[in-house]
Amino acid sequence: MTDPAPTAAPSAAASVSDMPFDTALAELQGVVGRLEQGNLPLEESIALYERGVTLHEHCARLLSDAELRVQRLVESAGGALRALDLTPDDAEDA
Amino acid sequence: MSDERRSPLDPERPWNDWLRPAWDEPGSTTVPQPAPVTAGPRILSVVEVTREIRDRLRAVPLLRDLWVEGEVGQVSLSAAGHCYFTLKDDRAQLRAVIFRDERRAIPFEPRTGLRIVAHGRVDVFEQQGAYQLYVDMLQPAGLGDLALRLEAIKARLAAEGLFEAGRKRPLPAWPRLIGVATSAQGAVLHDISRVLERRWPLAGVVLSPCLVQGDAAPISIVAALRRLAAWRDPSTGLRPEIVIVARGGGSLEDLWPFNDERVVRAVATHPVPVISGVGHETDVTLTDFAADLRAATPSVAAELAVPARADQAAALRALRARLDAGAQRSLRHAGDAVTAEGRALDHLHPAAVLAGERERVGLLLDRARVAMDGRLGAARTVLGRAGERLPLAARGRVVRASTSLHAAHASLLALGPYATLERGYAIVRDERGGLLRDASTITPGARVDVRLARGALDARVEHVRDSQP
Numbered sequence: 333m334t335d336p337a338p339t340a341a342p343s344a345a346a347s348v349s350d351m352p353f354d355t356a357l358a359e360l361q362g363v364v365g366r367l368e369q370g371n372l373p374l375e376e377s378i379a380l381y382e383r384g385v386t387l388h389e390h391c392a393r394l395l396s397d398a399e400l401r402v403q404r405l406v407e408s409a410g411g412a413l414r415a416l417d418l419t420p421d422d423a424e425d426a
Numbered sequence: 427m428s429d430e431r432r433s434p435l436d437p438e439r440p441w442n443d444w445l446r447p448a449w450d451e452p453g454s455t456t457v458p459q460p461a462p463v464t465a466g467p468r469i470l471s472v473v474e475v476t477r478e479i480r481d482r483l484r485a486v487p488l489l490r491d492l493w494v495e496g497e498v499g500q501v502s503l504s505a506a507g508h509c510y511f512t513l514k515d516d517r518a519q520l521r522a523v524i525f526r527d528e529r530r531a532i533p534f535e536p537r538t539g540l541r542i543v544a545h546g547r548v549d550v551f552e553q554q555g556a557y558q559l560y561v562d563m564l565q566p567a568g569l570g571d572l573a574l575r576l577e578a579i580k581a582r583l584a585a586e587g588l589f590e591a592g593r594k595r596p597l598p599a600w601p602r603l604i605g606v607a608t609s610a611q612g613a614v615l616h617d618i619s620r621v622l623e624r625r626w627p628l629a630g631v632v633l634s635p636c637l638v639q640g641d642a643a644p645i646s647i648v649a650a651l652r653r654l655a656a657w658r659d660p661s662t663g664l665r666p667e668i669v670i671v672a673r674g675g676g677s678l679e680d681l682w683p684f685n686d687e688r689v690v691r692a693v694a695t696h697p698v699p700v701i702s703g704v705g706h707e708t709d710v711t712l713t714d715f716a717a718d719l720r721a722a723t724p725s726v727a728a729e730l731a732v733p734a735r736a737d738q739a740a741a742l743r744a745l746r747a748r749l750d751a752g753a754q755r756s757l758r759h760a761g762d763a764v765t766a767e768g769r770a771l772d773h774l775h776p777a778a779v780l781a782g783e784r785e786r787v788g789l790l791l792d793r794a795r796v797a798m799d800g801r802l803g804a805a806r807t808v809l810g811r812a813g814e815r816l817p818l819a820a821r822g823r824v825v826r827a828s829t830s831l832h833a834a835h836a837s838l839l840a841l842g843p844y845a846t847l848e849r850g851y852a853i854v855r856d857e858r859g860g861l862l863r864d865a866s867t868i869t870p871g872a873r874v875d876v877r878l879a880r881g882a883l884d885a886r887v888e889h890v891r892d893s894q895p
Contacts, residue, residue: 353628354600357742364745367752370759377756384749391742395735400627402619404610405634405653413657415632 348390356394360387473552480550483557489548494559495567496520496544498536511536513544513559521558522546532564533577541567573678576685580712583687588694589715595699597719597731598667603630604731605654605666605698607647608724610635614672618703618728626732632657632666638673643683647671648692655697668699668731671713672724675706684711693717703727853877865890 348356363384367377403415470478483489499512499519507526512519522544524532536542545563550556565574583589604622608614615633622631634657636650637643651669658665671693673684683689684704693700694716702717703724714720721727854862855875862868868887876883 352600352602353738357738357745360742360745360749364748364752367756368748370752370755372756374756374759377753381749381753381756384746384753388742388746388749392739394628395739395742398627400619400623400629400631402615402631402633405632405657407653413653415657415659418633 348386351387351390353391353394356387356390360384360391363387472555476550476552476555479557480552483548483550491545491547493543493545494520496542498538498540498542501536501538509536511538513542521556522561523558524561524564528562531578531582533574533581534564534566536564543567576678576712579685579687579690580715583690583712583716588690593694594718597699597701599733601629601667601731603632603659603662603664603666605632605634605657605669606672607634607636607650607654607669608672609638612638612674614674614703614724617723617725618670618672621725621728622732625729625734627735629732630659630662630664632659638683639676639680640683644686644689647683647686647689651692651696666698668701669696670701670703670724670727670731671717672703672727673705674724675709681705681709681711684713687712689713690716701727701730865892 351359363380366372367380367384372380402418404418405413405415407413494513496513496515496519499514501509501511503509507529509524509529511522511524513522514520522536524536529535543565544559544561546559546561548557548559551558563574563578587593606615606618608618610633619631622629632654634650634653637646651671654666654669671684673681681704684702690712693702693713699718700716701719701721702711702714703721703726704711704713705723707722710720719730721730853876855877856862856868857873857875859875862874868874868890870887870889872887874885874887876885
């Protein structure tokens, strides 16, 4: 049942825009930790900072922009499953 | 008629076959009868009479499946674990027995003086020539049938360990897909959606509709859970990481499907953690016991399933502040290194040549640092304010603030000991070639030399303004 792929540790070059919130947050925590440790070359510090800013913005955007998606499972006669989007009205009135 | 205890007429008859006369055997009608067959009343054996009574009794539907209420008289337990007792009222009494296996499934024991309702069948115990009630269900008088069944199922499943705390699984901290097994009609899905929309809209919801009331509900609920266990979103690859089983409030009868053993087992063995939100605060079903987490209502179940957006926004703000502070510290260290480098150069070159350069470097660095601190400070303030209102429309400001931060960093990267005046700074010298730092050291009308990135200006001071604090 576990699906390891989405939770795998992201590489340094991982695209932030596709990251789930928790992955981006975890990386941001790591970035802050490394930056706070200090003793890094200036270029590396700045690269870390920029990465941190990108991660922060991504997380903030997810928090403010996310819209709940509700789907409904439908099982065909053969047992195959598919999901249909439900609008909020459907959820209320269906 | 049939009787499993009949045995062939042979020397190896069961030990207890002495009960039965030899002619009481299948196909034994030709065995010589002990009484005259030609005339007069036929003389019956005891067992024949008993069997006749037994068969008549068994033919009465009411006696095959009945509830009877009465007071418990004498109670005795056999060595084999069967319980014998009498059930009586002020006019009659009835012998009753609960066999060992039934006793295990019944949550309480008959005690003398207790008023009870028993379910079972009436049959004849041939050996003692007695009819008695064979009990398979027992409850205190006045208690509903459902309550008793609930206790019976609960006791049995608890004995299996289905409700043990050790079985409870931790909930995932960041569920991306939440399965919901509930009715497609009704307010429950709406309530759950509303909570998730407010609290954590980052998660997706997949409804697996089912009946939540009536005889068909248990099978329907089990099927809904099975669909959620099998579901994998083909576009995102996500599976439900947590499942909410929910239903609105109702009577014990209404909620009964959630006490059904099949449902309880499906919840306990579901591949991902299950939160139950069945009924209102006071309603408790066996599904609640089997779930990994019990919520008082469907809305509370949704609350418990996800993190809170406000908490995460606050955590994010704190991280951002630490990020900015860390970056500032790195910049300060880098600035110190540049100054040290300048001093080293000082020792290597003739002082006259280097004095100006050293001054220039120091000047640039000072200004850069002030500029950086100012920008970082301003950006932090904007970010802090924006963060508090993140759920609102403050995003634009966050983006603008971080853009200015990026610019600040780019300029710092360009800043080396001999990185020149590209960034728009100028060096101003008086007529004697000395660097000007303080407006008060020059008077209007004085000529000054202004060095730019490319070229220089010969300029005259028009007016002197006091330095800004």
